[in-house]
Amino acid sequence: MILETTQLGGLLQAKINQREANLKNADQFKQEMFALIDGGHPVLALNFEEVTYVDSSFLGALVSSLKYALSKKGDIYLTNLKKDIHDLLALIRMDKVFKIYSTVAEVVDKVK
């Protein structure tokens, strides 16, 4: 498992427990995300606290997960992004696609 989940009130936090989010773990990440969404958590906060690097394969899996969540009337909130990763997402306009927050607590407040 590369996602560690915690229930925070009405919101599920999924924390990525990998430093490098890349081709090697992208498929597994996508499977775990789909399973969480199918398991009754179409809205969730994805915590990137441990992640220091993201490649395009993983970003593809992330976008697939978002499309799946949206199809289930859900959403994916990204939190705790390192500056490099946040800057990369902004460069490729993914900050216009995902809702990005500094902390999971902010998401919890948002979705109350």
Add this chain to the structure above:
Amino acid sequence: LLLVDDEAGCVRYAGAGDLPPLHYRPLQAGLNQIKTGGLLLGLFYEAEYEEHVVEMAAGEQLLVFSDGIIDYTENNEKKSDYGLFATNAGALLQAGGGFVAVRGYLERQLGGGRQADDCSIISIQKNNRV
């Protein structure tokens, strides 16, 4: 999506979630980011993609590249730094090294096991012929 319009002497570009290309102008310090608002292709059923026209004067270059170009490995840790690549490529082009110098920089930067991801880069340069 990128079209080299050789009759008009420009490049027409519509971004779709890719890294902003970099435009080098000899008379201007640094490289200009070509920013457009297009989102990732296929994400939404209805999406609009604006066309940006990059006017190219003689000697100017446009660098179009994949995300692997800005990734590198340092102390066994992978990193991404668009600004670092833009700064260094701009300095090399300003110094007159041309794309050969940029390629040499990338080979040094990403050689010796420092390459973190697959890399592609295209340089489009307008020459001095009319």
